[in-house]
Amino acid sequence: xxxxxxxxxxxxTGQLLYxxxxxxxxxxxxxxxxxxxxxxxxxxxxxxxxxxxxxxTLVDRKQIITSGTVRLNEILNEQTGIITVTDESGFQxxxxxxxxxxxxxxxxxxxxxxxxxxxxxDLSRLTVGNIKQIEVVKGPASSLYGSEALxxxxxxxxxxxxxxxxIGNASYxxxxxxxQDINLDxxxxxxxxxxxxxVNRFSxxxxxxxxxxxxxxxxxxxxxxxxxxxxxxxxxxxxxxTSGRFYDQNQDAGFTLNDxxxxxxxxxxxxxxxTRLDHKWTPNxxxxxxxxxxxxxxxxxxxxxxxxxxxxxxxxDQKLFRPEIRGSYTxxxxxxxxxxLQNGTLTAGAGLQVDELDRTYxxxxxxxxxxYVYAQYDFNPLEKLNVIAGARFDNHSEYNNQFSPKLALRxxxxxNLAIKGSVGYGFKAPDxxxxxxxxxxxxxxxTVLGYNVALDKLQELEEQRQILxxxxxxxxxxxPLEAExxxxxxxxxxxxxxxxxTDVNFFRNDFKNLIDTRIIASKTNGQNVFSYMNFDxxxxxxxxxxxxxxxxxxxNISAGYQLLFAFDKQNKQDVKDNQVFVRxxxxxxxxxLAQSAYFGLVNRSRHNANFKVYYDIPSxxxxxxxxxxxxxxxxxxxxxxxxxxxxxxxxxxxxxxxVNAAVSxxxxxxxxxxxxxxxxLDYTDNNIPTMPGIQGYVKLNYQF
Amino acid sequence: MTKNIxxxxxxxxxxxxxxxxxxxxPLDPVQAETISNLYAPQTGGxxxxxxGEFAKFDFETGAITTSETDWDIAFxxxxxxxxGGVKTGTADEPERNGNxxxxxxxxxxxxxxxxxxxxxxxxxDAAFAIAxxxxxxxxxxxxxxxxxxxxxxxxxxVFRTTTGNYAKVELISYYEDAPAEPDILTDATPYYTFNYIxxxxxxxxxxx
Numbered sequence: 001x002x003x004x005x006x007x008x009x010x011x012x013t014g015q016l017l018y019x020x021x022x023x024x025x026x027x028x029x030x031x032x033x034x035x036x037x038x039x040x041x042x043x044x045x046x047x048x049x050x051x052x053x054x055x056x057t058l059v060d061r062k063q064i065i066t067s068g069t070v071r072l073n074e075i076l077n078e079q080t081g082i083i084t085v086t087d088e089s090g091f092q093x094x095x096x097x098x099x100x101x102x103x104x105x106x107x108x109x110x111x112x113x114x115x116x117x118x119x120x121x122d123l124s125r126l127t128v129g130n131i132k133q134i135e136v137v138k139g140p141a142s143s144l145y146g147s148e149a150l151x152x153x154x155x156x157x158x159x160x161x162x163x164x165x166x167i168g169n170a171s172y173x174x175x176x177x178x179x180q181d182i183n184l185d186x187x188x189x190x191x192x193x194x195x196x197x198x199v200n201r202f203s204x205x206x207x208x209x210x211x212x213x214x215x216x217x218x219x220x221x222x223x224x225x226x227x228x229x230x231x232x233x234x235x236x237x238x239x240x241x242t243s244g245r246f247y248d249q250n251q252d253a254g255f256t257l258n259d260x261x262x263x264x265x266x267x268x269x270x271x272x273x274x275t276r277l278d279h280k281w282t283p284n285x286x287x288x289x290x291x292x293x294x295x296x297x298x299x300x301x302x303x304x305x306x307x308x309x310x311x312x313x314x315x316x317d318q319k320l321f322r323p324e325i326r327g328s329y330t331x332x333x334x335x336x337x338x339x340x341l342q343n344g345t346l347t348a349g350a351g352l353q354v355d356e357l358d359r360t361y362x363x364x365x366x367x368x369x370x371x372y373v374y375a376q377y378d379f380n381p382l383e384k385l386n387v388i389a390g391a392r393f394d395n396h397s398e399y400n401n402q403f404s405p406k407l408a409l410r411x412x413x414x415x416n417l418a419i420k421g422s423v424g425y426g427f428k429a430p431d432x433x434x435x436x437x438x439x440x441x442x443x444x445x446x447t448v449l450g451y452n453v454a455l456d457k458l459q460e461l462e463e464q465r466q467i468l469x470x471x472x473x474x475x476x477x478x479x480p481l482e483a484e485x486x487x488x489x490x491x492x493x494x495x496x497x498x499x500x501x502t503d504v505n506f507f508r509n510d511f512k513n514l515i516d517t518r519i520i521a522s523k524t525n526g527q528n529v530f531s532y533m534n535f536d537x538x539x540x541x542x543x544x545x546x547x548x549x550x551x552x553x554x555x556n557i558s559a560g561y562q563l564l565f566a567f568d569k570q571n572k573q574d575v576k577d578n579q580v581f582v583r584x585x586x587x588x589x590x591x592x593l594a595q596s597a598y599f600g601l602v603n604r605s606r607h608n609a610n611f612k613v614y615y616d617i618p619s620x621x622x623x624x625x626x627x628x629x630x631x632x633x634x635x636x637x638x639x640x641x642x643x644x645x646x647x648x649x650x651x652x653x654x655x656x657x658x659v660n661a662a663v664s665x666x667x668x669x670x671x672x673x674x675x676x677x678x679x680x681l682d683y684t685d686n687n688i689p690t691m692p693g694i695q696g697y698v699k700l701n702y703q704f
Numbered sequence: 705m706t707k708n709i710x711x712x713x714x715x716x717x718x719x720x721x722x723x724x725x726x727x728x729x730p731l732d733p734v735q736a737e738t739i740s741n742l743y744a745p746q747t748g749g750x751x752x753x754x755x756g757e758f759a760k761f762d763f764e765t766g767a768i769t770t771s772e773t774d775w776d777i778a779f780x781x782x783x784x785x786x787x788g789g790v791k792t793g794t795a796d797e798p799e800r801n802g803n804x805x806x807x808x809x810x811x812x813x814x815x816x817x818x819x820x821x822x823x824x825x826x827x828x829d830a831a832f833a834i835a836x837x838x839x840x841x842x843x844x845x846x847x848x849x850x851x852x853x854x855x856x857x858x859x860x861x862v863f864r865t866t867t868g869n870y871a872k873v874e875l876i877s878y879y880e881d882a883p884a885e886p887d888i889l890t891d892a893t894p895y896y897t898f899n900y901i902x903x904x905x906x907x908x909x910x911x912x
Contacts, residue, residue: 469830581811585884590859637850639852639885640857641857
């Protein structure tokens with residue numbers, strides 16, 4: 001299949017890889033490898049991975065299959081500098097360069113996915129069954145993608161049909177906790193018409209990490225993913241792509257509270273409809289007209305089956321509609337004239353986004369609209385220097401307009417060494433919850449109000465005589481909430497050495513206007529009213545190193561490491577000024593916190609490392625894929641009341657190692673049997689609910 | 705003032721051997737005390753109206769009192785009232801008939817050496833001088849999963865008492881026997897443990 005697709009890729013890249021000017025290695029093996037590694041996320045044009053001036057991680061199909069992963073969170077967690085964490089809200093998200101899931105944009109075939117829980121995007125929602133590759137661009141990318149692209153962009157690229165014959169695969173996998181994964185993937189192409197159809201069923205009986213606590217840690221669930229794609233070429237200039245995706249999950253949510261066994265379930269449902277017309281006006285000008293709609297629904301109902309008292313009944317219904325038009329124009333006439341300012345590629349786009357949310361704790365359905373334009377110029381002023389300069393302007397109905405510039409450079413020092421650096425601006429619009437929430441905790445009695453409704457709601461509460469005193473002025477609540485923003489810097493190099501390559505990247509991200517809650521009033525019941533405000537300034541900095549080495553033709557090893565420092569700037573200053581205290585363990589008296597004892601932000605590990613081995617035994621049609629992952633200690637929340645994480649807090653999770661391995665053997669040419677285990681060392685911690693003990697599995701795949 | 709000097713003063717107090725020979729009018733030494741497990745239950749809460757008698761405390765005697773007038777501060781649940789100002793309006797609260805005031809200072813207990821220059825607040829209609837709620841008055845409420853109430857470290861309360869004396873207080877714990885790592889499932893509340901330094905000389909603002 002790979003061989004058949006190579007000429008097509010060559011065709012595409014030949015047309016789009018305009019002004020590279022990179023030193024191209026002519027060795028056949030390396031050439032085909034490079035051609036495979038084409039990514040679209042970084043520039044919105046097809047570009048060779050190795051030629052990009054930005055830090056990018058690419059996870060290809062082979063890595064996904066041989067590692068035996070089934071959900072997106074599993075494979076991403078094995079990449080250097082990408083960590084999945086469960087935050088204090090209890091939901092799992094992904095962290096890149098120490099930046100939390102709230103600030104990472106998730107795309108599928110270039111269009112955004114919605115539906116977050118307390119800011120976290122749950123990546124286990126996505127099956128890897130029909131994914132061609134996962135592209136991760138680190139650092140701010142708001143210059144192309146707008147809101148949420150501060151820490152990076154994860155773009156999931158689905159497989160495209162390429163051949164005339166009906167091809168595809170069917171697989172069944174069963175593992176520990178009765179985890180079952182069933183896939184059927186069909187692809188076929190005719191002269192002008194190609195289609196792909198994919199269905200996945202994933203289920204598990206869940207597991208229990210803590211027998212002292214009643215109920216299971218993870219309850220049983222079943223989910224389905226369906227994806228249909230149609231490609232039609234009207235002529236050699238105009239082609240249509242359309243995709244429909246459906247996801248549905250049902251999870252038992254029953255649990256016991258105060259000796260009452262509540263019963264109920266949590267349902268999630270997602271629709272995506274994506275249509276794009278690609279129009280090649282001339283060999284130098286291509287345009288795309290895109291329509292996208294998605295709807296994410298989550299519903300939870302819990303009740304006492306005897307008294308029929310409802311404990312919780314919540315709804316979440318988010319919709320997004322986004323038409324976009326974009327184009328790319330290459331000024332270079334041919335490959336010999338691609339040097340200089342005048343011979344670059346201009347990519348530009350404009351779009352409209354309508355975002356809508358209706359949920360429990362909102363008075364009414366809320367609509368946001370925004371319009372945006374962006375442009376980017378990609379050129380080689382010198383033969384060895386590639387420059388990408390871009391910017392985007394977002395006009396939003398709820399917050400100040402945003403201008404997001406970005407500049408990236410790559411310089412090829414010699415045949416083996418290239419340096420690259422970039423600086424960019426990223427922002428995240430205040431979300432629906434931060435603006436429109438109206439929530440009162442029925443057990444404790446505190447209230448959380450969205451910023452835009454805070455004044456009105458406060459007045460209502462005052463009329464109901466629930467307010468003791470208001471601690472902020474009206475002015476404080478009438479100026480619009482600002483978007484959270486960051487400036488990210490990346491500087492690194494790529495070194496080719498013999499049979500290996502090494503990538504190093506230093507990063508620094510400075511965040512300001514981070515939105516957090518603060519008290520705006522106290523209530524007559526002794527509790528407070530909270531609302532949202534821009535105040536935190538944080539930074540994350542460190543470096544990552546990745547080395548890949550082909551020991552023999554059949555043995556590949558790689559190692560990765562990330563060093564991370566993530567701190568709140570105000571907290572850091574307060575600690576320095578001896579304004580932060582801890583209690584002496586012996587006598588309970590307060591003492592000033594030493595600077596060295598300030599650990600930094602929650603859920604950040606200073607060290608992350610991985611080591612991977614891939615061993616191919618062609619004579620036995622077998623390959624082995626093993627990964628060792630290390631994560632150093634991190635804290636979950638403040639336990640000693642001083643509002644930050646210090647080494648005296650007791651919520652630390654000690655550093656730990658996980659080992660995942662899979663062995664695959666192909667027989668009768670079309671059948672592959674895979675046997676593997678995740679978490680071979682059987683590491684568990686009650687505080688990491690998403691990680692069960694050792695999980696073995698067996699998978700049979702039939703390729704046709 | 706450095707901590708070393710303070711340590712010497714404390715030692716002197718502890719051994720009760722200081723005679724203040726060099727002072728022309730000898731003053732009584734400041735008193736360092738620890739009150740453990742002051743029990744201050746409330747009724748209601750968890751969405752229900754709160755009520756119940758406050759547990760009143762008098763710095764002069766260093767003990768709990770039922771006196772209607774000779775008390776300085778009073779506890780109920782996580783709420784602290786002072787005998788100064790007016791009633792806040794909560795159920796079952798005591799009459800305010802003294803002139804107690806409270807000032808909040810950030811620092812260690814030892815670092816607060818005088819009550820001079822502080823601004824004292826009093827209870828008011830609908831507002832306790834020591835504000836209620838998490839991260840607002842004297843404690844932090846951790847929320848899920850620990851649900852712990854922890855006195856904010858580095859927060860010192862300086863009181864002007866009914867008798868016109870001054871005391872500085874550091875709250876240590878809200879849990880019975882002040883465990884270093886309390887657990888809401890096994891450790892009972894509300895049991896206040898606090899340290900204080902009391903100057904027995906009326907009107908004297910020094911804590912040394």
